[in-house]
Amino acid sequence: MSLNPYIKPKKGNTSFVMLDVIIALLPLVIAGYFAYGMQAMWLLLIASGCALATDVIFSALLLKQYRSALDGSAIVTALLLCFTLSPITPWYMVAFGAVAAILFGKITWGGLGKNRFNPALIGREFMAVFFPVVMTSAGIWATKDYIQTPATNLFPGLSNEYLSSYLSGLVYKTNGAMGEYSIALIALGGFYLLLRKRISWHIPLALLAVFFGSFWFIENGQNYSYSIAGVLLGTLFMATDMPSSPTNNYGKLYYGSMIGLVAFIFIIGKVSYEYMSYAILLLNGFSYKISEVFRPKVWGEKLDYKKRVEHIFYLTLSILGCTLAILSLHYYDMVSYLIYIYIAYIVLKFNFSFIKNITNPI
Amino acid sequence: MIHIPSLKSTTKKIPIQKLAAPNMLYLPLTTYKGTLSTIVEKDSYVKKHQKVAASEGVFASSIHAPASGYIRGEVNIDNQSYLMLENDFKEVAIPAKQFTINNITEDEILSTLLDFGIEGSGGAKFPTHTKYNTGSKPIDTFIINAAECEPYLSADYTLLKNYTKQLLEAIQLMQKVIKASAIVFGIEKQHKELKPLILQTAKNQDIPVKIKLLPNEYPQGGELQLIKSVTGKEIPKGSIPANYGIVVSNVGTLWAIYNAFYKGTPYTNRIVTISGEKAENIGNYEVAIGTPVSYILETIGLTWNATSQTVILGGPMMGKAVQQPEIGINKGSGGILIIPNPTNKRYNCIQCGYCVDVCPQHLMPMEFARYSTTEDILQLKNFHVNDCIECGACAYICPSDVPLMNSIFKGKELLKATSL
Ligand code: SF4
Numbered sequence: 001m002s003l004n005p006y007i008k009p010k011k012g013n014t015s016f017v018m019l020d021v022i023i024a025l026l027p028l029v030i031a032g033y034f035a036y037g038m039q040a041m042w043l044l045l046i047a048s049g050c051a052l053a054t055d056v057i058f059s060a061l062l063l064k065q066y067r068s069a070l071d072g073s074a075i076v077t078a079l080l081l082c083f084t085l086s087p088i089t090p091w092y093m094v095a096f097g098a099v100a101a102i103l104f105g106k107i108t109w110g111g112l113g114k115n116r117f118n119p120a121l122i123g124r125e126f127m128a129v130f131f132p133v134v135m136t137s138a139g140i141w142a143t144k145d146y147i148q149t150p151a152t153n154l155f156p157g158l159s160n161e162y163l164s165s166y167l168s169g170l171v172y173k174t175n176g177a178m179g180e181y182s183i184a185l186i187a188l189g190g191f192y193l194l195l196r197k198r199i200s201w202h203i204p205l206a207l208l209a210v211f212f213g214s215f216w217f218i219e220n221g222q223n224y225s226y227s228i229a230g231v232l233l234g235t236l237f238m239a240t241d242m243p244s245s246p247t248n249n250y251g252k253l254y255y256g257s258m259i260g261l262v263a264f265i266f267i268i269g270k271v272s273y274e275y276m277s278y279a280i281l282l283l284n285g286f287s288y289k290i291s292e293v294f295r296p297k298v299w300g301e302k303l304d305y306k307k308r309v310e311h312i313f314y315l316t317l318s319i320l321g322c323t324l325a326i327l328s329l330h331y332y333d334m335v336s337y338l339i340y341i342y343i344a345y346i347v348l349k350f351n352f353s354f355i356k357n358i359t360n361p362i
Numbered sequence: 363m364i365h366i367p368s369l370k371s372t373t374k375k376i377p378i379q380k381l382a383a384p385n386m387l388y389l390p391l392t393t394y395k396g397t398l399s400t401i402v403e404k405d406s407y408v409k410k411h412q413k414v415a416a417s418e419g420v421f422a423s424s425i426h427a428p429a430s431g432y433i434r435g436e437v438n439i440d441n442q443s444y445l446m447l448e449n450d451f452k453e454v455a456i457p458a459k460q461f462t463i464n465n466i467t468e469d470e471i472l473s474t475l476l477d478f479g480i481e482g483s484g485g486a487k488f489p490t491h492t493k494y495n496t497g498s499k500p501i502d503t504f505i506i507n508a509a510e511c512e513p514y515l516s517a518d519y520t521l522l523k524n525y526t527k528q529l530l531e532a533i534q535l536m537q538k539v540i541k542a543s544a545i546v547f548g549i550e551k552q553h554k555e556l557k558p559l560i561l562q563t564a565k566n567q568d569i570p571v572k573i574k575l576l577p578n579e580y581p582q583g584g585e586l587q588l589i590k591s592v593t594g595k596e597i598p599k600g601s602i603p604a605n606y607g608i609v610v611s612n613v614g615t616l617w618a619i620y621n622a623f624y625k626g627t628p629y630t631n632r633i634v635t636i637s638g639e640k641a642e643n644i645g646n647y648e649v650a651i652g653t654p655v656s657y658i659l660e661t662i663g664l665t666w667n668a669t670s671q672t673v674i675l676g677g678p679m680m681g682k683a684v685q686q687p688e689i690g691i692n693k694g695s696g697g698i699l700i701i702p703n704p705t706n707k708r709y710n711c712i713q714c715g716y717c718v719d720v721c722p723q724h725l726m727p728m729e730f731a732r733y734s735t736t737e738d739i740l741q742l743k744n745f746h747v748n749d750c751i752e753c754g755a756c757a758y759i760c761p762s763d764v765p766l767m768n769s770i771f772k773g774k775e776l777l778k779a780t781s782l
């Protein structure tokens with residue numbers, strides 16, 4: 001029997017949400033094509049194809065349903081994964097990453113929405129652990145020979161040379177990962193999602209404010225190098241990923257600020273590439289707890305603020321503790337063990353617990 | 363809070379028409395908290411406006427015959443009892459009670475509200491005599507709830523537009539009981555054309571009223587939300603507004619009050635909006651309480667067909683789909699909507715948080731879905747499932763069609779079953 005309400009907004013269902021995210025990412029695909037032509041396109045296609053196929057096959061095998069696999073989320077994961085990779089990453093690695101992202105990042109959690117971690121970043125970490133040599137080699141970023149459209153001065157009219165090259169860099173550049181060629185287009189996609197209410201301003205604003213605020217606060221902040229495009233991409237498209245981020249506004253503000261802070265700590269702790277992925281994945285793990293601690297004040301309720309402050313304090317303490325733990329693991333080159341533990345955990349959890357709830361929508 | 367297309371424009375301008383009483387009436391015996399017991403014999407003859415069932419206690423109420431005819435006993439339809447009354451179309455009525463409005467006493471007003479079976483017309487059917495029995499509590503704001511926030515429904519709007527004077531008289535009468543220092547109409551911005559009309563009429567009658575224009579948001583007509591918008595006070599669910607110096611009354615209820623004291627008739631008719639994509643002859647109708655849905659459908663030229671359409675009793679957000687066409691209109695039904703069968707696109711919850719954003723009670727509805735399935739009573743309580751006003755905003759916005767209302771109802775049942 002169907003229950004109230006009996007009306008629904010038009011075009012509001014989950015596949016439209018995914019469609020909006022794909023639309024927001026398309027300009028970056030085009031920028032990728034501009035920069036590296038078919039080289040980049042092939043990787044995107046391979047990743048999308050593998051992600052979709054994995055989703056359909058394993059949804060049918062493990063979750064006993066495949067219709068939901070066509071909601072578009074696999075494409076989103078595939079695109080985001082590629083956007084963190086070099087355009088000359090070997091294709092089989094990309095395929096592996098896409099399969100891992102869907103299988104271990106989503107399906108084994110019970111399908112769309114139930115995953116606690118961002119699948120694209122899970123895919124990326126799997127690649128880093130299983131192909132460590134290639135992923136960290138300097139060669140993989142030596143992409144000069146593949147460039148299709150070199151970056152040029154797009155503002156020749158400006159007399160100030162520094163300014164015009166700076167502005168050009170914002171619009172189009174050719175170094176970095178596949179999603180990082182145009183800060184302007186990343187921001188455009190973000191604005192689109194904001195306008196469509198697919199993301200809220202809370203996470204990006206808090207994240208960027210804390211991140212850049214921290215560098216401004218410390219001495220020699222400008223001496224640390226990080227990719228602004230990468231940070232922005234992570235902020236707008238990965239930190240805001242719905243399933244893995246908190247569900248209420250105060251929770252989102254806290255979550256965003258903590259990602260900013262943790263990423264900052266990783267950068268000054270000399271984590272040179274993975275600072276953003278580590279920070280987001282770490283906070284993903286706390287996302288549910290954050291939603292719970294920052295539960296909105298119920299109508300007419302008298303909140304026990306003392307208790308809440310205490311909860312926030314312990315929460316922050318645990319997040320910082322984990323940050324230091326990961327930093328130490330990174331220092332001793334042992335982050336890969338985390339992934340092994342993750343695999344063991346998720347496989348066990350799927351077989352003994354999640355499988356029982358696959359028909360539940362949550 | 364959330365903006366929902368109002369869909370009222372089609373029926374808003376249509377004047378009230380009267381729907382003739384049917385051959386068989388199904389008088390609902392379910393009230394706010396409990397059931398009415400029939401006080402007339404089966405197969406006995408009752409006159410129009412005669413009391414046929416009543417209950418006792420704080421939430422006492424009663425129901426009266428909208429037509430003269432023969433009592434045909436109680437039936438149970440869809441787990442609710444109805445008293446059948448066969449209309450003989452003779453319109454033999456008991457003589458209308460006369461009141462001398464000018465020197466009527468408080469007690470007389472309250473006992474008449476009870477005796478005439480006046481109940482809240484907004485949906486909850488809270489007995490009106492209980493609501494106005496504020497004793498010595500000082501009341502500073504008398505709020506008239508004209509924020510009919512459910513889409514499609516325009517019954518209150520037409521009443522306000524066509525019976526402004528009568529409603530103001532009812533307000534003036536109730537003021538004798540509660541003596542509120544201010545009278546405030548809460549009206550949605552989309553109906554702001556009513557403002558000059560009400561202000562002018564009130565001026566002619568020398569009643570000081572204020573109008574509060576409210577945003578076109580759902581559920582602005584929820585009692586707690588309305589109180590906050592008008593007075594700024596955020597009172598928890600389950601508390602009695604009169605304790606905060608507030609009385610809220612719905613437009614439909616005031617119309618019933620007017621009919622009771624100025625026409626001498628009990629609550630036997632109400633205004634119902636008939637609308638929806640699949641409806642015909644849409645508009646606002648004066649309908650006898652107990653008129654079965656099937657009869658209404660026939661009158662407007664439709665037939666009962668459960669496979670091709672859904673019929674809703676009430677509004678689209680909080681109403682209930684009609685399962686059995688015999689069920690009768692009750693005192694809280696503001697609408698009959700005939701719409702295409704809703705289609706569900708079920709996905710998993712994607713944790714988008716939209717439901718949290720729109721919840722007027724500031725709850726986290728997806729957690730109810732999570733913990734109702736696992737029957738985790740402690741967590742259901744921690745997330746305040748009992749503070750939910752069942753407005754349906756969360757389920758409306760949910761892109762994955764997570765069965766949130768189901769979980770909420772189940773969660774509340776689970777909590778009720780334990781002493782937590
Ligand atoms: S949880 Fe209850 S009060 Fe909140 S939006 Fe849903 S139905 Fe309305």
Ligand code: SF4
Binds near residue numbers: 247762
């Ligand atoms: S609106 Fe629906 S999908 Fe979104 S968080 Fe709430 S229950 Fe989940």
